Amino acid sequence: xxxxVLLATLVLGGAGCDGPRxxxxxxxxxxxxxxxxxxxxxxxxxxxxxxxxxxxxxxxxPLAARLHAEGYGVLALDFREGGRTDRERLLADTRAGFxxxxxxxxxxxxxxxxxxxxxxxxxxxxxxxxxPLVRVAALLSPGLNHLGVTTxxxxxxxxxxxLLLVGAEExxxxxxAVRRLGEGARGDxxxxxxxxxxxxTDLLTAYGPVIDDAVVFLRAHL
Numbered sequence: 001x002x003x004x005v006l007l008a009t010l011v012l013g014g015a016g017c018d019g020p021r022x023x024x025x026x027x028x029x030x031x032x033x034x035x036x037x038x039x040x041x042x043x044x045x046x047x048x049x050x051x052x053x054x055x056x057x058x059x060x061x062p063l064a065a066r067l068h069a070e071g072y073g074v075l076a077l078d079f080r081e082g083g084r085t086d087r088e089r090l091l092a093d094t095r096a097g098f099x100x101x102x103x104x105x106x107x108x109x110x111x112x113x114x115x116x117x118x119x120x121x122x123x124x125x126x127x128x129x130x131x132p133l134v135r136v137a138a139l140l141s142p143g144l145n146h147l148g149v150t151t152x153x154x155x156x157x158x159x160x161x162x163l164l165l166v167g168a169e170e171x172x173x174x175x176x177a178v179r180r181l182g183e184g185a186r187g188d189x190x191x192x193x194x195x196x197x198x199x200x201t202d203l204l205t206a207y208g209p210v211i212d213d214a215v216v217f218l219r220a221h222l
Contacts, residue, residue, distance in 0.1 A: 020064065025075075036073075039068070039073040041071065049063070059117075063115075086148065087149045098131065116138075117141060117203075125158060129157035135222055136162045139165050165189065166192045168196050
């Protein structure tokens with residue numbers, strides 16, 4: 001966690017043309033805080049990053065910086081109330097982020113993926129299931145039921161689109177969910193389970209290959 005804080009300080013403090021800019025994502029009469037990395041080229045693919053319960057957009061910095069270097073537009077979003085809300089509000093927050101990306105002048109609106117961690121993973125799959133314009137989804141430490149946000153019904157509606165599932169073996173409930181969702185998925189699905197017990201965005205710093213997993217998956221499908 002200390003490493004992540006130092007990284008956030010360096011990235012945000014020195015943000016220039018290649019760094020993120022702080023944005024306010026419109027949501028009715030409210031707004032959501034976000035970090036946006038604008039792609040260098042027009043018609044670039046983009047990725048929406050959704051946080052864990054009680055966590056924030058800064059925890060995505062290791063992955064976001066790599067994705068931006070690979071040519072993606074990236075929006076890391078904060079949920080209202082840190083995600084301590086209901087399913088419909090989480091999906092409304094996610095839609096606001098998705099709409100923001102679709103409206104960016106350098107983003108190809110037909111090539112947007114969603115990546116979430118823990119509660120954000122469940123929200124990502126639920127939103128993608130309801131929004132056919134989401135091209136791909138990647139889930140870090142999803143659960144079968146996280147605060148009432150379930151994934152198996154959403155998986156059925158997600159259909160045959162590509163899916164990346166990542167977890168850690170000793171994170172037992174999430175590892176079980178990764179296996180079960182992997183068995184039930186109908187499209188091109190990549191399942192990665194690492195040793196240890198890291199959860200959600202902690203996977204990004206605990207296991208270096210997780211970032212590579214995401215990049216390889218997105219290169220193939222987005």
